[in-house]
Amino acid sequence: MKIGIVGLPGSGKTTVFNALTGRKAEVSGYTGGKREPNLAVVSVPDDRIEKLADRYHPKKVTPAQITYVDVAGEVSVREEKGSALEETLRHLRPADALLIVLRNFEYPGEPPDPQTEIEALDAEFVLTDLISVEKRLERLEKDASKGKKSDPMELELLRRARDLLNAGTPLRSDTEIARSPLLKGYAFLSAKPCIAVLNSGDDSDMGTVSLSLPADVPVVEVKGRLEMELAQLSPEEADVFRQDFALDMPATMRIIQESYRLLGLISFFTVGEDEVRAWTIPTGTQAQKAAGVIHSDIEKGFIRAEVISCDDLLASRSYADAQRAGKVRLEGKEYPVRDGDVINFRFNV
Numbered sequence: 001m002k003i004g005i006v007g008l009p010g011s012g013k014t015t016v017f018n019a020l021t022g023r024k025a026e027v028s029g030y031t032g033g034k035r036e037p038n039l040a041v042v043s044v045p046d047d048r049i050e051k052l053a054d055r056y057h058p059k060k061v062t063p064a065q066i067t068y069v070d071v072a073g074e075v076s077v078r079e080e081k082g083s084a085l086e087e088t089l090r091h092l093r094p095a096d097a098l099l100i101v102l103r104n105f106e107y108p109g110e111p112p113d114p115q116t117e118i119e120a121l122d123a124e125f126v127l128t129d130l131i132s133v134e135k136r137l138e139r140l141e142k143d144a145s146k147g148k149k150s151d152p153m154e155l156e157l158l159r160r161a162r163d164l165l166n167a168g169t170p171l172r173s174d175t176e177i178a179r180s181p182l183l184k185g186y187a188f189l190s191a192k193p194c195i196a197v198l199n200s201g202d203d204s205d206m207g208t209v210s211l212s213l214p215a216d217v218p219v220v221e222v223k224g225r226l227e228m229e230l231a232q233l234s235p236e237e238a239d240v241f242r243q244d245f246a247l248d249m250p251a252t253m254r255i256i257q258e259s260y261r262l263l264g265l266i267s268f269f270t271v272g273e274d275e276v277r278a279w280t281i282p283t284g285t286q287a288q289k290a291a292g293v294i295h296s297d298i299e300k301g302f303i304r305a306e307v308i309s310c311d312d313l314l315a316s317r318s319y320a321d322a323q324r325a326g327k328v329r330l331e332g333k334e335y336p337v338r339d340g341d342v343i344n345f346r347f348n349v
């Protein structure tokens with residue numbers, strides 16, 4: 001999963017990036033700082049995979065991974081062509097979801113205004129997408145006048161997208177457009193699922209700000225700078241601090257959980273002496289399709305999936321024991337994989 005971190009300059013994007021990844025990227029704030037994005041791949045913490053690894057002592061443990069990219073530039077369509085915008089977009093387009101960081105701490109003389117910030121950013125997304133849609137429509141209309149045929153469905157979806165954007169509506173509010181395979185290639189920013197990250201000051205009383213956001217944009221409050229400092233400590237030291245500050249789950253966990261929920265993703269596991277590994281798939285993925293996430297040959301030659309829930313497996317003394325107790329099921333290609341399934345695919349090559 002790829003997650004882009006966006007926000008106005010000085011909102012704390014790099015601070016949140018550091019909190020999420022344990023990196024020490026330069027926090028520069030209003031000065032703008034460097035232009036290159038910060039990129040990091042982090043493992044998704046999951047106690048199920050840790051327990052499975054304790055059981056199997058495999059040579060390799062491979063948790064699910066998330067790539068975070070903190071784009072250095074501001075998303076602003078007002079910037080010149082060939083400018084930071086294109087660079088920023090190049091990094092944001094492939095993102096599966098966006099974290100919108102909103103400043104909720106005081107700068108001297110500048111009280112926080114997260115509501116205005118998110119509205120400004122959403123307006124930028126809408127405008128950026130509108131420009132792409134209009135360019136594309138112009139192109140298709142030109143082609144049509146030369147007698148070249150275009151996909152009428154794509155044309156119709158693009159027109160609908162243009163109407164929404166013209167009305168200032170982000171494309172994510174229309175699920176058909178937001179999820180259409182025909183429009184996927186455009187990677188519209190306003191179509192991406194978003195999480196608002198309310199970056200609160202160290203001592204602010206969290207939860208007092210009332211943000212009015214669309215229902216499809218969940219809010220996660222974090223004390224960005226504090227979380228960044230905690231991310232530099234050992235897990236044990238960080239735990240002590242968390243208790244002292246009465247902080248709940250690390251921001252990392254809350255943001256990851258929210259991302260999985262928002263994107264409708266679940267994990268299944270494969271186990272063995274060589275490797276214990278987590279795989280990420282959309283909710284409802286059928287067994288044969290899930291096999292393809294591991295390797296296309298397993299999908300093609302799919303025979304059956306041997307399935308046991310992670311909890312059942314961990315509650316049994318061994319896989320063989322679980323099998324004897326009838327806990328391991330044989331499922332066909334249409335079986336919808338569930339979160340936490342441990343799967344052994346049987347396949348022909």
Ligand SMILES: Nc1nc2c(ncn2[C@@H]2O[C@H](COP(=O)(O)OP(=O)(O)O)[C@@H](O)[C@H]2O)c(=O)[nH]1
Nearest residue numbers: 009010011012013014015027028029201224225
């Ligand atoms: N008090 C406070 N300051 C913060 C917090 N997060 C960021 N800052 C400060 O705000 C400035 C901008 O942060 P930075 O992460 O560089 O913002 P960016 O421009 O969005 O990447 C820096 O001086 C940070 O130390 C926070 O949670 N609380």
Ligand SMILES: [Mg+2]
Nearest residue numbers: 013014028029
């Ligand atoms: Mg920054």
